[in-house]
Amino acid sequence: MTRESAGSLWPSATPPPASGGRSWELSTIAQLPGVRAEVRALLRDSTDAEPRDRVVLALDEMASNALRHGRGGVRAALRRTDSAWLLEVSDRAVDAPPTPAVGRDPSQGGLGLYLIAELSSAHGWYVQDGTKHVWAVLPS
Numbered sequence: 081m082t083r084e085s086a087g088s089l090w091p092s093a094t095p096p097p098a099s100g101g102r103s104w105e106l107s108t109i110a111q112l113p114g115v116r117a118e119v120r121a122l123l124r125d126s127t128d129a130e131p132r133d134r135v136v137l138a139l140d141e142m143a144s145n146a147l148r149h150g151r152g153g154v155r156a157a158l159r160r161t162d163s164a165w166l167l168e169v170s171d172r173a174v175d176a177p178p179t180p181a182v183g184r185d186p187s188q189g190g191l192g193l194y195l196i197a198e199l200s201s202a203h204g205w206y207v208q209d210g211t212k213h214v215w216a217v218l219p220s
Contacts, residue, residue: 093204
């Protein structure tokens with residue numbers, strides 16, 4: 081797989097409309113266990129265990145990528161669409177689109193974007209007002 085075909089896994093597109101939900105301002109990886117716990121609690125009554133675990137995993141992967149590569153200003157959000165959950169993570173690395181790892185041994189990591197693409201029914205990224213937004217829609 082080439083870098084170009086890997087990049088096509090994350091098209092430049094805006095997300096579907098969504099409302100409500102919760103957002104988190106993040107500055108360190110150490111905050112992610114708390115975010116995961118909050119997401120599980122938020123979805124406890126509205127989503128079965130398997131879809132809930134997928135949302136938690138995807139949001140954690142997206143947020144950790146932003147914290148590692150995003151140059152600050154990281155914000156993670158979970159909102160509701162008509163029939164799914166919209167996950168959106170933003171950061172200041174506007175010149176660095178989400179690019180899945182290419183030619184890397186899976187034991188070295190870097191496969192989170194592939195995983196999120198597989199779990200989601202739609203995903204993409206866009207830049208607005210000096211901020212990069214990476215999003216995914218996961219079934220509820």
